[in-house]
Amino acid sequence: MIAITDPRIEEYLMRLAPEEDPYVQEMEQLARERRFPIVDRLVGRLLYLLTRLRQPQLVVELGSGFGYSTWWFARAISITGKVVMTDHDQENIDYARRIFQETGLADRIEFRVGNALTIGRDYDNIDLLFIDVDKQDYRQAAEIMLPRLAKNALIIADNALWYGRVAEGNDDPETRGIAEFNRFMFARRDFFTTILPLRDGVLLSYKYG
Amino acid sequence: MIAITDPRIEEYLMRLAPEEDPYVQEMEQLARERRFPIVDRLVGRLLYLLTRLRQPQLVVELGSGFGYSTWWFARAISITGKVVMTDHDQENIDYARRIFQETGLADRIEFRVGNALTIGRDYDNIDLLFIDVDKQDYRQAAEIMLPRLAKNALIIADNALWYGRVAEGNDDPETRGIAEFNRFMFARRDFFTTILPLRDGVLLSYKYG
Numbered sequence: 001m002i003a004i005t006d007p008r009i010e011e012y013l014m015r016l017a018p019e020e021d022p023y024v025q026e027m028e029q030l031a032r033e034r035r036f037p038i039v040d041r042l043v044g045r046l047l048y049l050l051t052r053l054r055q056p057q058l059v060v061e062l063g064s065g066f067g068y069s070t071w072w073f074a075r076a077i078s079i080t081g082k083v084v085m086t087d088h089d090q091e092n093i094d095y096a097r098r099i100f101q102e103t104g105l106a107d108r109i110e111f112r113v114g115n116a117l118t119i120g121r122d123y124d125n126i127d128l129l130f131i132d133v134d135k136q137d138y139r140q141a142a143e144i145m146l147p148r149l150a151k152n153a154l155i156i157a158d159n160a161l162w163y164g165r166v167a168e169g170n171d172d173p174e175t176r177g178i179a180e181f182n183r184f185m186f187a188r189r190d191f192f193t194t195i196l197p198l199r200d201g202v203l204l205s206y207k208y209g
Numbered sequence: 210m211i212a213i214t215d216p217r218i219e220e221y222l223m224r225l226a227p228e229e230d231p232y233v234q235e236m237e238q239l240a241r242e243r244r245f246p247i248v249d250r251l252v253g254r255l256l257y258l259l260t261r262l263r264q265p266q267l268v269v270e271l272g273s274g275f276g277y278s279t280w281w282f283a284r285a286i287s288i289t290g291k292v293v294m295t296d297h298d299q300e301n302i303d304y305a306r307r308i309f310q311e312t313g314l315a316d317r318i319e320f321r322v323g324n325a326l327t328i329g330r331d332y333d334n335i336d337l338l339f340i341d342v343d344k345q346d347y348r349q350a351a352e353i354m355l356p357r358l359a360k361n362a363l364i365i366a367d368n369a370l371w372y373g374r375v376a377e378g379n380d381d382p383e384t385r386g387i388a389e390f391n392r393f394m395f396a397r398r399d400f401f402t403t404i405l406p407l408r409d410g411v412l413l414s415y416k417y418g
Contacts, residue, residue, distance in 0.1 A: 005406045012376035013404055016395045045403040052401065052415050053262040053363065154262065167221035186225045192261065194254040195222055197214045198405055206261050
């Protein structure tokens with residue numbers, strides 16, 4: 001395993017931008033307690049900034065967990081926008097529903113329980129697609145969803161470096177899944193793709209036209 | 210000094226996205242030969258993607274060197290857009306002019322020789338501001354340019370981690386300059402600011418309204 005960012009850098013960045021929102025703090029605390037994998041604060045802030053730049057009307061998340069990434073998207077979209085959150089675990093969705101109702105953001109969110117790859121097929125004209133499903137399924141997720149994207153859509157995929165294992169050339173199914181997905185996206189000439197070495201690697205892909 | 214990204218990760222990312230453009234290759238070669246500091250390929254690709262998302266009409270670069278970052282901006286803007294490139298060195302500007310004329314992109318670029326902080330004052334309604342001047346001058350650059358930004362402008366500043374020295378708390382003038390600039394931008398409530406630990410640190414700041 002390769003440490004993608006030096007911990008001293010992470011600490012400096014966290015000090016610069018203390019988060020005052022109690023719900024963000026609660027969700028981060030919950031993730032630590034349950035050892036539940038969430039994108040971290042820095043990735044959350046990047047999601048927020050990219051969403052502001054793209055100004056999507058429809059965000060679809062494949063794999064939302066209990067809603068941490070959803071939170072950053074929901075705060076960044078306009079009041080006419082919508083975020084579809086998906087998770088296979090009813091408890092995660094119930095938790096998110098409570099959080100978003102308390103904060104007045106629930107109107108912007110569609111809560112869906114089930115298989116993300118199935119639910120994703122219900123949507124078209126997606127401006128921003130977030131992928132955080134099982135790592136073996138990334139490429140399949142891309143193949144299903146690419147025809148469902150709007151003009152100039154943005155894809156954001158988490159874990160694109162998979163603890164650095166893709167660079168080390170590991171051969172387990174999850175590493176292979178991520179490596180194949182990366183190759184697939186970079187080979188598409190109708191998208192401009194890059195990976196940011198942030199936390200566990202964030203793939204960004206912009207659709208031409 | 211802290212290594213911000215593990216070299217194995219960088220290699221993997223470079224392999225994924227081989228650059229075929231001969232001018233990019235030439236400029237990268239020139240930078241290596243002269244040991245001239247340029248943003249690297251990964252940052253270049255990020256500039257490209259952010260520019261596509263923001264769709265700016267006016268990009269102003271404070272500190273362009275011989276035009277490597279300019280190149281990524283110029284390729285990403287629409288044909289009606291304009292990039293202002295600035296450098297104090299006439300030779301850098303002449304080199305860039307030749308490169309951009311050969312590639313047919315010169316119409317999109319304004320070539321300015323002189324002090325970037327002076328030249329910057331000639332522009333208003335800037336959609337995308339790129340800062341890469343002397344590190345002691347970052348905060349002053351921000352103070353001069355903030356009133357000159359368009360609605361929902363994006364600021365991108367290179368070297369926001371200054372080889373990790375801001376995190377180590379070094380006290381030389383350049384590290385102090387960057388640290389003050391970072392604090393200044395993060396304290397502004399009318400901007401949403403974050404730093405990506407990419408290469409030497411890339412500060413991104415989005416203007417609300």
